[in-house]
Amino acid sequence: MNAADIKAAIRAQALAAGFDAVGFAPAQLAPEAKGRLQEFLNAGRHGDMGWMVEKADRRGDPQTLWPAARSVVVLGLNYGPDQDPLSILAARDRAAISVYARHRDYHDVVKKRLKQLGRWIAATYGCEIKVFVDTAPVMEKPLAAQGGIGWQGKHTNLVSRAFGSWLFLGEIYLALDVEPDAAEVDHCGACQRCLDVCPTAAFPAPYQLDARRCISYLTIEHAGPIPLEFRPLMGNRIYGCDDCLSVCPWNKFAQATPHAPLVAREDLTAPRLAALAALDDAAFRALFSGSPVKRIGRDRFLRNVLIAIGNSAAAELLPAIEVLLSDPAPIVRGAAVWALSRLDPGNFAARQILALREEFHPDVRSEWTAGIPISTL
Structure with a gap:
């Protein structure tokens, strides 16, 4: 042959x-x-x-x-996907999970x-x-x-x-010589919709990415508290971000996947933030069994969920925050403090001094002091 x-x-x-x-x-x-x-x-x-x-x-x-x-x-x-991945961004009491997950x-x-x-x-x-x-x-x-x-x-x-x-x-x-195909040429032209849509300006220039500003990196790869400057920009994106992918004009030729294992699960397409915030470790593992989301673990996942809650302007989500203010994981408690400062700023100051007497983890203490400066009390 x-x-x-x-x-x-x-x-x-x-x-x-x-x-x-x-x-x-x-x-x-x-x-x-x-x-x-x-x-x-x-x-x-x-x-x-x-x-x-x-x-x-x-x-x-x-x-x-x-x-x-x-x-x-x-x-x-x-x-x-079989629908616009960006449509979920308007449903602020729901969570946006990247199409791939x-x-x-x-x-x-x-x-x-x-x-x-x-x-x-x-x-x-x-x-x-x-x-x-x-x-x-x-x-x-x-x-x-x-x-x-x-x-x-x-x-x-x-x-x-x-x-x-x-x-x-x-x-x-x-370990076999096979004649290579011709490389594909760049068909982007003057279009830069993918750059313009990025919520956090993660592209310093065309064809360059600063992962430190990318929501996919922040919600998946970054292990610590998410920098304050990016939190309001994340909206309800709790795992990954599809904005730059979704706006590409070449998607007009794309078709929904025909592969059954890659068809989106209904329970991961638009899950309620309140339900996700209530997950303990066992429930988290059960919900995301077989999913890439499972790899980041329950604590980092709830960090992301709480940021989405803080961006939701939904006062009905305050009970979910209250429960997580005493979570054993500092990264969860810290994110809960930030969410509280966003959804209930009027009562935040009254709780700050007492919280600082009882909280000793430096990351969580910094969240309490960042919410409203003590000097304004």
């Missing part, structure tokens, strides 16, 4: 395995991709994600990650299909393979662009002419 036949056979098998986009890239990154990564890290825009620095050499060079790599099969799985964990869904395809390639062509989803130090989006299945838009995410901004990515590294 010649090289063209091998490539066609792998593509056909990938589509048969349920992937929606298939491309082939060389096992090396273009110099500009490596340069962008280094600039991102040098500027400290990775925030708390120290693992990006520790594994930068492997992330920037597929052959450092696996020296035997010769080619990369880049694969995309459509997770397009409203269903079964995509890592499991993508990896299962990658392994199926990888086993077939290894058995058919007798070559070694390595399978990767985004938990490994792989620069997926530049590889996908080199493999022709999309381009990195100004929001730094992959954009596809066929699927818009809604593709999960995975890769199979091959």
Whole structure:
């Protein structure tokens, strides 16, 4: 079988395995991709994600990650929503969970299909393979662009002419030479809707992201209290943010996902903030079993929920705050204090002095003093 036949056979098998986009890239990154990564890290825009620095050499060079790599099969799985993800932002007593987390964990869904395809390639062509989803130090989006299945838009995410901004990515590294596809060109043109819509101005310039300002980073990766300046801007976004993805004009060609495991769960599409605030650890684990949300843990999740409650202007949510003011987790108590200062400022000052006599955790004390300065009492 010649090289063209091998490539066609792998593509056909990938589509048969349920992937929606298939491309082939060389096992090396273009110099500009490596340069962008280094600039991102040098500027400290990775925030708390120290693992990006520790594994930068492997992330920037597929052959450092696996020296035997010769080619990369880049694969995309459509997770397009069946409704506008931004419509939930107007329902302030409800929670906005990013589209990618409203269903079964995509890592499991993508990896299962990658392994199926990888086993077939290894058995058919007798070559070694390595399978990767985004938990490994792989620069997926530049590889996908080199493999022709999309381009990195100004929001730094992959954009596809066929699927818009809604593709999960995975890769199979091959110890086999396969002719690469032509890289996709940038079709963003003069459009910058994704930059303009960002609530926290997380894009210093087109094609640049400062993760420290990104709501997805703040609600998922950031472990401590969320900086005060960003809290009012988060609205009811409690896990991730879809704004920059949702406004991309190329989404007009996207279709709702046909993959059952990636169809949004009804209970995660617009859950009530009051119900989420009442979750203990066991209930949190049960609700988010099989979901990527489970990874951040109940305490960090409730931190996010309380910020959304503080932004809700819904006085009926005050009882939920009251309960969490005495939560064992300082990160939850602190967020509850901030939410109280927003929903009940008139009574906040009267409670401040007593609270400061009883609260000894520095982060929570700082929330009480930040709400209303004691000098104004």
